[in-house]
Structures are given as structure tokens and as C-alpha cells.
Amino acid sequence: MKFNLKHSIASVVAATFMSSAALASDLIITFDDLNPDKKAAYEAAVEAFKAANPDINVTANNGDREAHKDSIRNALQNDAPDVITWYPGNRMGPFVDAGLFMDISDLWSSDPNLADKFNAIKPTMSRDGKQWGVPYSYYQWGVYYRKDIYDKLGLSEPATWDELLGNCDKLKEAGVTPFTIGTKFLWTAAGVFDYLNLRTNGYDVHNDLTAGNIKYTDDRIRATFANWEEMLDRCTFVGTHATMSWQDAIAPFANGDAAMYVMGNFSVGQYKDAGLTDEQIDFFQFPEITEGLPRAEEAPADAFFIPANAKNVENAKKFLAFVATPEVQGEWNKTIGQLPPNSDAEINSDDKFIVEGMATLSTAAGLAQFYDRDAPAAMASEGMKGFQQFMLDPSKLDEILENLDKVQEEVYK
Amino acid sequence: MTSVAAIDRFATSTKRAFVAAIVIALCLFALQLVTIEGMQSWLDVSRQSAARVPTFLVRISLIICAVAAAFVFVTSLSFYKRNKVAVAPWLFLAVGLVLFMIYVIVPIFQSISYSFTRWDGLYDINGVWTGEWVGLHNYKLLFQDPNFYTSLKNNLLWLLLFMLAVPLGLFIALFLNQTVTGIRMYKSLFFFPFVISQVVVGLIFTWAYNPEFGLLSEIWSWFFCETKTNIVGNLTRVCSPEPPSILGDEDTATFGIIAAGLWPQIAYCMILYLTGLNNISSDQIEAGRLDGAKGWKMLRHVILPQLKPATFIAIVVTVIGALRSFDMIATMTQGGPYGSSNVLAYYMYDQAVGEGVGRYGYGSAIATVLFLIMLVYISYFLWRMYQDEVEAR
Numbered sequence: 001m002k003f004n005l006k007h008s009i010a011s012v013v014a015a016t017f018m019s020s021a022a023l024a025s026d027l028i029i030t031f032d033d034l035n036p037d038k039k040a041a042y043e044a045a046v047e048a049f050k051a052a053n054p055d056i057n058v059t060a061n062n063g064d065r066e067a068h069k070d071s072i073r074n075a076l077q078n079d080a081p082d083v084i085t086w087y088p089g090n091r092m093g094p095f096v097d098a099g100l101f102m103d104i105s106d107l108w109s110s111d112p113n114l115a116d117k118f119n120a121i122k123p124t125m126s127r128d129g130k131q132w133g134v135p136y137s138y139y140q141w142g143v144y145y146r147k148d149i150y151d152k153l154g155l156s157e158p159a160t161w162d163e164l165l166g167n168c169d170k171l172k173e174a175g176v177t178p179f180t181i182g183t184k185f186l187w188t189a190a191g192v193f194d195y196l197n198l199r200t201n202g203y204d205v206h207n208d209l210t211a212g213n214i215k216y217t218d219d220r221i222r223a224t225f226a227n228w229e230e231m232l233d234r235c236t237f238v239g240t241h242a243t244m245s246w247q248d249a250i251a252p253f254a255n256g257d258a259a260m261y262v263m264g265n266f267s268v269g270q271y272k273d274a275g276l277t278d279e280q281i282d283f284f285q286f287p288e289i290t291e292g293l294p295r296a297e298e299a300p301a302d303a304f305f306i307p308a309n310a311k312n313v314e315n316a317k318k319f320l321a322f323v324a325t326p327e328v329q330g331e332w333n334k335t336i337g338q339l340p341p342n343s344d345a346e347i348n349s350d351d352k353f354i355v356e357g358m359a360t361l362s363t364a365a366g367l368a369q370f371y372d373r374d375a376p377a378a379m380a381s382e383g384m385k386g387f388q389q390f391m392l393d394p395s396k397l398d399e400i401l402e403n404l405d406k407v408q409e410e411v412y413k
Numbered sequence: 414m415t416s417v418a419a420i421d422r423f424a425t426s427t428k429r430a431f432v433a434a435i436v437i438a439l440c441l442f443a444l445q446l447v448t449i450e451g452m453q454s455w456l457d458v459s460r461q462s463a464a465r466v467p468t469f470l471v472r473i474s475l476i477i478c479a480v481a482a483a484f485v486f487v488t489s490l491s492f493y494k495r496n497k498v499a500v501a502p503w504l505f506l507a508v509g510l511v512l513f514m515i516y517v518i519v520p521i522f523q524s525i526s527y528s529f530t531r532w533d534g535l536y537d538i539n540g541v542w543t544g545e546w547v548g549l550h551n552y553k554l555l556f557q558d559p560n561f562y563t564s565l566k567n568n569l570l571w572l573l574l575f576m577l578a579v580p581l582g583l584f585i586a587l588f589l590n591q592t593v594t595g596i597r598m599y600k601s602l603f604f605f606p607f608v609i610s611q612v613v614v615g616l617i618f619t620w621a622y623n624p625e626f627g628l629l630s631e632i633w634s635w636f637f638c639e640t641k642t643n644i645v646g647n648l649t650r651v652c653s654p655e656p657p658s659i660l661g662d663e664d665t666a667t668f669g670i671i672a673a674g675l676w677p678q679i680a681y682c683m684i685l686y687l688t689g690l691n692n693i694s695s696d697q698i699e700a701g702r703l704d705g706a707k708g709w710k711m712l713r714h715v716i717l718p719q720l721k722p723a724t725f726i727a728i729v730v731t732v733i734g735a736l737r738s739f740d741m742i743a744t745m746t747q748g749g750p751y752g753s754s755n756v757l758a759y760y761m762y763d764q765a766v767g768e769g770v771g772r773y774g775y776g777s778a779i780a781t782v783l784f785l786i787m788l789v790y791i792s793y794f795l796w797r798m799y800q801d802e803v804e805a806r
Contacts (some may be wrong), residue, residue, distance in 0.1 A: 029755070077540075094533050099537045099541050100537070174493045184747075240661060241661075243625075243658055243660050248625070377768060377770045378772050
């Protein structure tokens with residue numbers, strides 16, 4: 001009897017473990033966007049994944065984007081989910097270097113989608129020759145402008161630097177401020193800097209600068225700033241930009257006081273919320289500055305990563321492969337109004353900005369992430385302060401560049 | 414009889430100590446067993462994400478249980494019974510002291526030790542610290558860093574200008590110290606800003622300063638602006654000169670934030686002085702009046718000396734308020750434009766944690782310098798308190 005009791009307990013325990021082993025197929029995903037459309041797209045994808053994999057218990061978490069930037073450190077080191085969102089480029093650098101993200105190069109070589117359809121974005125997802133994440137979305141940057149104002153003044157989309165400056169002169173004559181911008185949170189100024197740098201010096205110089213191989217006092221970077229000074233002079237920005245966020249800066253654009261905005265495609269929804277229609281706004285690529293330079297573009301991507309501490313790695317990889325399929329990529333980006341990194345995915349052809357963005361990015365010679373994602377955070381934070389200072393007072397240029405050199409020397413050690 | 418009772422008492426108290434010791438041991442043992450996986454399977458919530466499992470709750474209850482048992486254990490020792498008067502205060506202080514050690518004293522030394530390293534705040538997958546020792550390098554950088562001097566200068570500006578709250582608070586208190594109908598309501602209205610959260614005060618002032626739609630630009634437009642129709646037929650405002658962009662200009666941003674901070678601080682000083690004025694002895698005023706004192710002389714020689722304790726506290730809280738300026742800066746400018754409204758506390762945050770910059774070593778060096786500066790003030794304050802106690806004896 002005694003023996004039997006022990007035996008039965010043992011068998012119960014064994015049964016529990018076996019049954020849990022058969023069912024123990026969990027997947028915990030942490031996402032970081034609560035904006036309605038982003039949230040909906042994420043949840044739809046998770047539902048589709050559940051339907052395709054009924055044997056996996058999916059736990060889908062979602063949180064605020066800014067809070068995620070802080071909480072990810074803790075999540076990766078202690079209570080890691082199986083899949084987590086983060087930014088590619090240099091922003092993933094610290095986590096990759098500390099061994100907190102899992103190397104998924106095997107998935108990139110074995111999965112048919114990742115192996116063939118993500119070539120444009122692959123360098124961004126790579127570090128030390130290995131791949132670390134799977135992008136689910138990206139978007140183009142460029143100049144959004146008031147088509148009605150352009151038409152009224154008989155202007156056309158500029159293809160060259162001189163045409164842009166000429167347009168600015170005419171806009172100012174008509175009492176319109178050429179550009180709006182809000183630099184309170186700094187990164188908007190980095191967008192302008194990146195484009196001026198990409199058009200003045202090209203993709204390689206952008207990468208060398210953000211990788212710390214070129215000094216800020218280099219003549220090439222000075223040439224970029226010289227162009228920026230010309231732009232500040234002839235294409236004035238709204239005067240109070242240092243106190244405005246990027247959303248605040250839409251007000252003068254919507255009211256017709258400013259005619260152009262260097263921005264990312266995520267802003268289109270906000271223009272429409274401000275009362276502008278598709279007829280009133282349009283998009284052109286930042287014009288050529290140095291003739292014959294291969295055209296590189298800004299195209300920041302959002303991606304999923306597998307933490308090194310993840311417990312259900314197989315399921316996590318299954319999910320990443322699922323996210324990489326053209327159907328999911330297409331659906332996801334139609335919902336959020338952005339572009340799918342998978343080149344086979346369908347895009348929303350009714351949205352002229354998406355169509356134009358796809359055309360722009362698929363023909364680009366190189367895709368930059370963004371100054372604050374390509375450069376390490378410590379460099380980017382000082383760099384962007386410098387850009388804002390330059391926009392407010394171009395005469396401080398030497399001081400700013402020398403300070404940035406000092407920071408660069410320290411950060412890239 | 415007595416000896417039997419004593420033995421009995423001794424036996425019960427030993428038993429109590431024994432039980433208490435076992436409880437402590439059990440609690441500490443159980444503490445080792447509490448893991449996320451264990452809790453998940455015990456509560457059958459394996460589908461929940463790790464963050465939602467109540468591990469922390471269980472752990473903290475075990476610790477509280479252990480502390481309570483330890484209390485019982487110590488009080489049942491015969492050593493305690495013999496030295497009750499000397500030991501009891503320390504027993505009550507113990508919990509506070511331990512927490513103070515863990516959350517204040519130890520981190521101070523940790524932070525000082527980090528200031529000699531270069532570290533991005535991360536541990537690798539095995540929990541190994543990823544930084545490297547760099548000696549005094551961070552301090553060398555700090556003393557060449559223009560942002561550091563800007564922050565230091567702003568800290569001084571805060572300390573100096575924030576002191577205005579004391580005389581202004583006194584002035585308002587004197588003004589409100591009358592008996593007319595509804596004076597309580599006026600007092601409450603003046604005190605009101607102190608009740609609002611600093612963040613809200615910061616936001617209100619940010620909007621008021623906004624050069625596009627703020628209160629100041631609204632007033633500005635009465636004098637310097639006219640409304641015109643722009644190219645697409647919308648109304649627009651054209652000003653000459655342009656309205657000042659207070660928080661967007663490096664010369665005025667700090668002053669703008671200090672002014673916002675002064676608003677609740679004046680209210681605080683006012684309430685301190687109002688209570689002080691309630692306690693002023695009317696005999697002395699009477700006597701002063703008989704000697705022909707009035708107006709400024711009365712204030713300077715009769716009233717102010719009696720307000721000395723209130724003045725001391727007002728100065729202390731104002732200095733602390735000036736050093737706590739962090740939340741105002743975080744809500745109003747985030748240290749901008751380009752770092753010109755930083756103070757040391759915000760710069761430290763910006764370098765270490767802000768936007769994932771992750772220069773923990775450098776941030777710690779700033780924290781250490783800030784700590785040393787504060788130490789001067791804190792030492793003076795403690796010395797002053799000590800002197801007062803000595804005098805009072």
C-alpha cells in the first residue's frame with residue numbers, strides 16, 4: 001500500500017510533466033506601439049499566427065513606445081519575452097554587443113522570404129556579418145509640400161538644389177515661409193542634416209560619419225553645413241521651431257503659412273487630421289545637390305528580435321518567419337500606411353504617398369536608417385543638439401563641430 | 414515560588430526565541446525557492462508573461478515575515494531584557510536604517526565607483542558587468558565639457574534667483590495678514606499654486622510662453638501684430654518684431670523656467686510666514702509702538718527677529734526646491750535648446766538614462782560632483798541643527 005502510494009504520486013508527477021511537455025509550446029511577444037492603427041495591425045498579425053499555429057499559446061503584450069525604450073533593458077536582462085520589438089542599425093548595437101539578442105543568421109539563410117526578398121534592408125539588420133532581427137515595416141522620408149500653394153505660384157517640384165532655392169525665393173516673395181519644422185525634440189533637425197549630407201556627400205560618407213570614421217570638422221561635413229547655411233538663409237524655416245514638436249509644426253503648414261516639410265511618411269495622417277486633403281499636399285524627393293551622386297534615402301525600419309534569454313526559440317523563429325511572409329507584410333503595412341520590407345508584398349496602390357515612397361525606395365542606391373539610429377545614442381544626442389544650435393545660430397559652427405569631434409573621440413573608443 | 418516562575422518565564426521565552434528562529438530560517442529558505450517559473454507552475458499561469466507573475470509580492474511578504482520573526486527573536490533574548498533601554502531604540506530604527514543603507518548609502522558609493530568606469534548600463538547574458546575601468550578619465554572629460562559649465566552656471570542661477578521667493582513670500586504674507594471679510598479665501602487663492610503638481614505648473618507656463626499661441630504672444634499681438642490673409646486665404650498673424658520665444662532662446666530659457674518655479678515656491682514661503690506671523694507676541698509690538706517704532710523700523714527690529722525660525726525654514730525649503738528643479742526642466746525644455754537650460758541633475762539623467770544614451774560612467778561622475786556640492790550645504794545645515802540642539806539644552 002505504502003509502495004503503491006509513492007508509486008502513484010510519482011506517476012502523477014510524471015504525467016503532469018509529460019502532459020505539460022506536450023502542451024508546453026508558448027510564445028510571448030512584446031510589442032511597443034499603442035497608436036490605434038499600429039496596435040490593430042499587430043493584433044491582426046498575432047491572430048493570423050494563432051490561427052495558423054493552434055498548438056502554440058501566444059501571449060501578446062503591448063506597451064508605450066517611449067516607455068519601451070527604458071523597459072527593454074530590464075526585459076532583455078531579466079524577464080525576457082520570446083520576441084521583442086526594437087530598432088535596427090546602430091540602435092541594436094549595444095544589445096548585440098552585450099550578447100542580449102540572439103543571432104538569427106540561420107533563419108535568414110534558410111527562410112525563403114528572408115533569403116531573397118529582403119536584400120535592400122539586409123545590411124541594416126546585420127552587425128558583425130550576422131543578422132539579428134526581422135523588419136516588419138519601414139517608411140520613406142522626403143519633402144511634403146502644399147501643392148495648392150505651389151500651383152498658385154506656378155512652381156514645380158524641384159529636381160536640383162538651385163531649383164529648390166529658386167522656389168524658396170518665390171515663396172518668400174509671396175509671403176510664405178518655405179519650410180516648417182519643430183526642433184524641440186531635436187530629431188527633426190537630424191532628418192534635414194541627413195538629407196543634406198546624403199545629397200552633398202553620398203551614402204558612404206553618411207555611414208562613415210555615423211560609424212565614427214570621419215570627423216565632424218572634415219571638409220566634406222563642412223560642405224554639408226555650408227549648404228545648410230545657404231538653405232537657412234534662402235529657404236527660411238519657421239522662426240519659433242525650437243519650442244515646437246513635429247506635430248506643433250504642422251499648424252503653420254496646414255494654415256498655409258509654410259509650404260514645405262522635411263518629414264517621414266508617418267506624418268501624412270496628421271496632415272489629413274489637420275484638415276488637408278490629398279489634392280492640397282504632395283511629396284517630392286529631396287533634390288539633388290552634388291550632380292551625379294547615387295541617390296540614397298532615409299528609410300527607418302521597425303523590427304522584431306529574439307532575446308538571447310528567450311525560452312521558446314523555435315516558436316519565436318516560427319513567428320519571425322511568419323512576419324516575413326509577403327501576405328503578413330502587405331496586410332500589416334496597409335493598415336499602418338507604411339511600406340513592407342518584403343519586396344513581394346502588395347502595397348496599398350490607392351495611397352499616392354505609399355506608391356511614390358515604394359518607387360523612391362526601391363530605386364535608391366542605399367538606405368540610411370536615420371542619424372539617431374545609425375550613430376550610437378551618445379553621439380546622436382550631442383550631434384542633434386549641435387544641429388539645433390546651428391539652426392538657431394549658424395555663426396557658432398566651428399564651436400559646435402569641435403565639440404562634436406570631442407564627443408566622437410570619446411564615444412567610439 | 415519566584416524562582417519557579419522565573420524558570421517558567423525563561424522556558425517560555427527560550428521557546429519563543431526558538432520558534433522565531435525557525436520561522437526566520439523557513440522564510441529565508443522559502444525566499445530561495447520563489448522563482449518566476451515556480452510561481453507560474455504553482456499558480457498555473459504559465460501563459461502569463463513573466464512580469465505579471467506576483468513573485469515580488471510573495472518575496473516581499475516572506476521578507477516582512479522574516480523581519481517580524483526576527484523582532485520576536487530579539488525581544489525574547491535575555492540580553493535584550495537586561496539592556497532594554499539601550500537596545501530598544503536601535504531595534505525600532507533597524508528597519509529604517511537597513512532600508513536607508515540599501516537604497517541611499519550603498520547606491521551613493523556604487524555611483525561613485527561607477528564614475529571611474531566606462532559603462533553603458535548593461536549586463537551581458539550571464540549577468541556579467543560589461544563596463545571597463547578608466548580611472549579619472551570621466552572627471553577629466555567633465556572639466557573640459559562646456560555643457561558641464563553651462564549646467565553648473567544654471568544651478569547657481571537657480572539657487573540665487575529662487576531665493577527671491579523668500580522676500581516675496583514675506584511681502585505677500587504681510588499683505589495678507591489682516592482681518593477683512595473673506596481673507597481666508599484670498600489666502601487660499603494665493604496658496605493655490607503650491608497645491609498643483611510641478612509638472613502641471615511646468616505645462617501651464619510652457620503654453621503661456623509659447624510664441625505661436627501662448628498668453629504672452631497673445632498680449633504681444635495687441636501691440637506689435639496685425640492679422641492678414643495669407644496666400645491660401647486663411648487668416649494669419651504678422652508681427653514685427655516677432656514675439657519672444659522664451660523657452661527656445663538660450664539666453665532666456667533658464668529664466669523662464671525659474672519664473673515658473675518661483676510661482677509655487679512663493680506660495681510656500683508665504684504660508685510659512687503666515688503661520689509665523691500668527692505666533693508673533695503682541696506685547697512686543699505694543700512695547701515697540703510705545704517706543705515710537707513703526708513701519709520699516711517695526712518690521713526690521715521687532716517683527717523680523719521673531720520670524721527668524723520661519724525665515725530659516727523658508728530658506729532651507731527654497732534651497733531644496735532650487736536643487737529639485739529637475740521636474741520643471743524635464744517638463745518644460747528637456748534641457749534645451751541644445752542643453753542651455755540644463756542643471757547638473759538633469760544633465761546627469763540625460764547622459765546616463767535619457768533616450769538610451771547610456772553613458773552611466775559619465776553620468777555617475779556628474780552625480781558625484783553634484784553630491785560633493787550638495788554635501789557643503791547639507792553639512793552646514795546639519796551643523797546648524799546640531800548647534801540649535803546644543804543651545805536648547
